[in-house]
Amino acid sequence: MKRSASILTFIAIVAIAATAQSLPIADGVINAGEYAIERNASGIRTLFTLSPDGSTIYAAVEAKSSGWVALAFGSRKMDGAHMIFGYVKDGAAVHAEQLGKGWTHSATTPFSLAKAVVERDGMTVLEVAVPAARFLKGRTLDTLAATGNKDDFVTRHSARLSQQVDF
Numbered sequence: 001m002k003r004s005a006s007i008l009t010f011i012a013i014v015a016i017a018a019t020a021q022s023l024p025i026a027d028g029v030i031n032a033g034e035y036a037i038e039r040n041a042s043g044i045r046t047l048f049t050l051s052p053d054g055s056t057i058y059a060a061v062e063a064k065s066s067g068w069v070a071l072a073f074g075s076r077k078m079d080g081a082h083m084i085f086g087y088v089k090d091g092a093a094v095h096a097e098q099l100g101k102g103w104t105h106s107a108t109t110p111f112s113l114a115k116a117v118v119e120r121d122g123m124t125v126l127e128v129a130v131p132a133a134r135f136l137k138g139r140t141l142d143t144l145a146a147t148g149n150k151d152d153f154v155t156r157h158s159a160r161l162s163q164q165v166d167f
C-alpha cells in the first residue's frame, strides 16, 4: 500500500514537472517543441501556445532580418492591433509596445507580460507573453506578424502577415 502511494506521488510529481516545463520561455531562443502551434508564411515563422489555465498566450516570431520584427494581437489589420516590436542594435535589445491606427501606430500602455529579442546568424527572433483575456475570442486569436530591414520602429515592413490561430 505504502509502495503504491509513493509510486503515485512520484507519477504526480513527474506529471506536474512535465506540464511546468512545457510552457515557453521568452528568452529569444525557440527550442524544438517549445510551442504547440507553428506557422510558416511570407518568409515569417510564427509560433503559439496557450497556457493550460487559459490565462497567457506565448508567441514567437522569427524572420531573416537584421532589422525589426514584430507581433501584434487582437486584430486582423494594423488598425486596432496591439503591437510588440523588437530589434537588436549594437548588441542591445530594443523594444516598443504600440497600438495600430490605420497604417500608423503609436506608443501605448505596455501590455506584455514578458518579451525578449535576439539576433543571430542573420535571423531575428522575438518571443513574448501576453494576457489571453485581452485578445482571445473564445479559443481564437487574431494576430499579425511583420519584419522590416532597419533598426527602428518606423520603416515599413519588407514582409507581413495576418492570421487567425485556433488553440
Ligand code: HEM
Residues within 6 Å of the ligand: 070, 071, 072, 076, 077, 078, 079, 083, 103, 104, 144, 145, 146, 148, 153, 154, 155, 156, 157, 160, 161, 162
Ligand atoms: C513599422 C511601421 C509600419 C508601417 C510604416 C506600416 C505600413 C503599412 C502600410 C502602408 C500598409 C498597406 C500596404 C500593404 O498592404 O503593405 C500596411 C499593411 C499591413 N501591415 Fe503594416 N506598417 C508598419 C508596421 C506593421 C507591423 C508592426 C505589423 C504587424 C506586426 C504590420 C502588419 C501589417 C499587415 C498585416 C498589413 C495588411 C493588413 C492591413 O491593411 O492592416 N505592419 N502597413
